[in-house]
Amino acid sequence: MLKRMAGFKYEEEGRLMEKFDQYCYDIGFTSNALNFELVNDFCYGVYYEKASTRYRKEKLLSGLAEYLCTIGYESYICPRKSAPKRQPFVPYIFSEQELGKFFKAIDIYPSHPLSNRHMVDPLMFRMIYGCGLRLSEALNLKLKNLDIEEGTITILQAKNNKDRKIPIAASLINRCKKYHEQMHVFSDRNAYYFKSPLGNRLDNSTAYRRFRDYLWRAGIHHLGHGPRIHDLRHVYCVHCLKRWVLNGRDLTNLFPYLSAYLGHSDFRGTQYYLRLTADLYPDIIQKTEAALGYLIPEGGMYEENK
Secondary structure, X not given: OHHHHOOOOOOHHHHHHHHHHHHHHXXXXXXXXXXXXXXXXXXXXXXXXXXXXXXXXXXXXXXXXXXXXXXXXXXXXXXOOOOOOOOOOOXXXXXXXXXXXXXXHHHOOOOOOOOOHHHHHXXXXXXHHHHOOOHHHHHOOEHHHEEOOOOEEEXXXXXXXXXXXXXXXXXXXXXXXXXXXXXXXOOOOOOEOOEOOOOOEOOHHHHHHHHHHHHHHHOOOOOOXXXXXXXXXXXXXXXXXXXXXXXXXXXXXXXXXXXXXXXXOOHHHHHHHHHXXXXXXXXXXXXXXXXXXXXXXXXXXXXXXX
């Protein structure tokens, strides 16, 4: 309840808390404080569980124990020793030629009477790239979230439960107007913007399957770990920073705007793109690196779903 009041969705954690409550009931545990035996048995008593499952249990019970300690119940705080080891990740950055081939493959995809992908996908994938959206943000969009007259999109309850309103380019607005005439003439305001033929939310796996199909048609090889749909968001950031540098813009002033546009909770996620841009285009970045060295982080770990 406390987490949800603070703005967290707490859905998966809530289900896990119910399992812990049932576990305590089954073994007859009635104390208000957590002890080592209880925590250890719940977290590690099932030998075949994945490390990721154990890590979720550790996070849940350590957070619960910390809360109990603040209200006067001395509890054992579980160490988070099952945390997964993050691997260095480098996103796939499409070249301008590859982007052209990719969008052409979408545009010429043949229509089918039982599918609406030939109407949905040309706008959806352009919006993901052109607005730097996460796939979930695009698929959760509803008709009421777009204001064509104002030229903005409202993203609700995105990552970290953050909302934001972002402007969209004039070319995308024109495409949205044509799309409305095809898909949403009689739609309710609560209709999903990129809907399935049955009017439901388009499924993530369906979008990814189509994405792979367009890559193949465009002659872009999938390397097992990418390209992914999320890489279009990375490409947006890199191309944006590249354009600013070439136009002589002050990145120090523009950086906070890019961070807010992307919905990052702090600058760390946005800083990564500056490092990535510097690695890809050293000839155009080197002139600004001396002035912006404090902004450009050293290479290292990266949270791939920023």
